[in-house]
Amino acid sequence: MDNDLIDLMTQWRHALHTHPETAFEEIATAKLVAGVLRRHGFEVHEGIGQTGVVGTLSRSAGPAIGLRADMDALPITEANGFAHRSQNEGKMHACGHDGHTAMLLGAAVALSRDPAWAGTVHVIFQPAEEGPAAGARSMVEDGLFERFACDAVFGMHNWPGLPRGHFAINDGPMMSSLDTFEIVVDGKGSHAAMPEEGSDVLVCAGQIVIALQTIVSRRISPGESGVVSVTQIHGGEAWNVLPDRAVIRGTVRCFSSAVQERVRTSIGEISTGIAQALGVNATLDYRFGYPATINSPAQADLAASAAEATVGSSNVRRGCRPSMASEDFAFMLHEKPGAYIWIGVDEGATAAPLHNPRYDFNDAALAIGANYWVNLVKLFGAR
Structure with a gap:
């Protein structure tokens, strides 16, 4: 040149x-x-x-x-x-x-x-x-x-x-592909000194975050690739109040549409199942982004x-x-x-x-x- x-x-x-x-x-x-x-x-x-x-x-x-x-x-x-x-x-x-x-x-x-x-x-x-x-x-x-x-x-x-x-x-x-997700956990707020009067959405959110890490390790074949990353957790405003809502956000990355769909389904199953077990509700908003x-x-x-x-x-x-x-x-x-x-x-x-x-x-x-x-x-x- x-x-x-x-x-x-x-x-x-x-x-x-x-x-x-x-x-x-x-x-x-x-x-x-x-x-x-x-x-x-x-x-x-x-x-x-x-x-x-x-x-x-x-x-x-x-x-x-x-x-x-x-x-x-x-x-x-x-x-x-x-x-x-x-x-x-x-x-x-x-x-x-x-x-x-x-x-x-x-x-x-x-x-x-x-x-x-x-x-x-x-x-x-x-x-x-x-x-x-x-x-x-x-x-x-x-x-x-x-x-x-x-x-x-x-x-x-x-x-x-x-x-x-x-x-x-x-x-x-x-x-990889790039998708985003948001899980909204709704329950009943209460005084922090009286948790039995409410349903703790933060405990639920914490368990969901941990359980999401099993998707790649236990639901995806070792021969396939995927990353599920929780990047945000929001909930509560006061030191002495258990909030009635928590929001979890994150990203999903993979190389195939089959894995993409498996991850999306797994996020929904895990968040809904844990929420039901703890007496709260969880709603998933999964957004397909870049293929x-x-x-x-x-x-x-x-x-x-x-x-x-x-x-x-x-x-x-x-x-x-x-x-x-x-x-x-x-x-x-x-x-x-x-x-x-x-x-x-x-x-x-x-x-x-x-x-x-x-x-x-x-x-x-x-x-x-x-x-x-x-x-x-x-x-x-x-x-």
């Missing part, structure tokens, strides 16, 4: 990092993206899924590929002190989406200069990946794949813990081949351990076959973790990621 383009990617990345925008507020980010794409011959469409941008470029008859990068930042106050630190207080690119956007923009420019590929490429710049906003779902619901027909769609995420110059990918699950990010076999193999063409086969890890974190690119993979790959960013020591106030994307990985995208497009068009 030409040095001038590497310099441009670095400039774009630093500009985005300095001016981060959170979910569905990526106005300036989308404007930068659209401007670069138009200057390099792409047909540009804005406002897809609220603030998403899609650029299309065709070389000849052939297959159509979708390449996705996420654009949004996190509501985190940055702790770094370098020149390109965030100037938007309380917001920062702590997950590397500034790098993702710069790499895909660099690949788009490189493809516009290169006649040696066939077919159509749709570069998809997605808003609102972080949190429950699910910008990928918003783009799909806004007709993404009806308006921009793709034979397959691909995503990439930087990965601290993986050395720069390395990639990792699975044929199958890469990231699991699962790569299609053929597309995962193609992505791995593109990574090998970029950094060599010895630096591409096939069959890596999936992450229990979640990713809304899963909504796109539910619509189209495709694959999601991790790109390494570490230089010797492990980089600050994602979602950390000291995280910063490694600029030395920009050219590697952009070259991966270009190689993927060329391999896809040559099938």
Whole structure:
């Protein structure tokens, strides 16, 4: 990749990092993206899924590929002190989406200069990946794949813990699903000195929390994966009063819809059973969120081949351990076959973790990621 383009990617990345925008507020980010794409011959469409941008470029008859990068930042106050630190207080690119956007923009420019590929490429710049906003779902619901027909769609995420110059990918699950639940326990409040006059919802809530931990250890096969985490317990306001209501909230993560349904059923059975035994009522509100990010076999193999063409086969890890974190690119993979790959960013020591106030994307990985995208497009068009 030409040095001038590497310099441009670095400039774009630093500009985005300095001016981060959170979910569905990526106005300036989308404007930068659209401007670069138009200057390099792409047909540009804005406002897809609220603030998403899609650029299309065709070389000849052939297959159509979708390449996705996420654009949004996190509501985190940055702790770094370098020149390109965030100037938007309380917001920062702590997950590397500034790098993702710069790499895909660099690949788009490189493809516009290169006649040696066939077919159509749709570069998809997605808003609102972080949190429950699910910008990928918003783009799909806004007709993404009806308006921009793709034979397959691909995503990439930087990965601290993986050395720069390395990639990792699975044929199958890469990231888990993410569901949330709320259990409301209702009983009869009483004076703390006279518990026999009421029904103690806090004792019930405590037993439910402990029992939920048996779902993964006793109701899910050891050959399957799942995580049930209680993250909140609310109840009571006074030192000397037993409340009449307690609320338990948490998350569920797994890699298959069968396990997802088993966990949901188990949470309901456990909370209802314990509540009945203790003379109170428990009501479950289970909310399905992000599905699991699962790569299609053929597309995962193609992505791995593109990574090998970029950094060599010895630096591409096939069959890596999936992450229990979640990713809304899963909504796109539910619509189209495709694959999601991790790109390494570490230089010797492990980089600050994602979602950390000291995280910063490694600029030395920009050219590697952009070259991966270009190689993927060329391999896809040559099938």
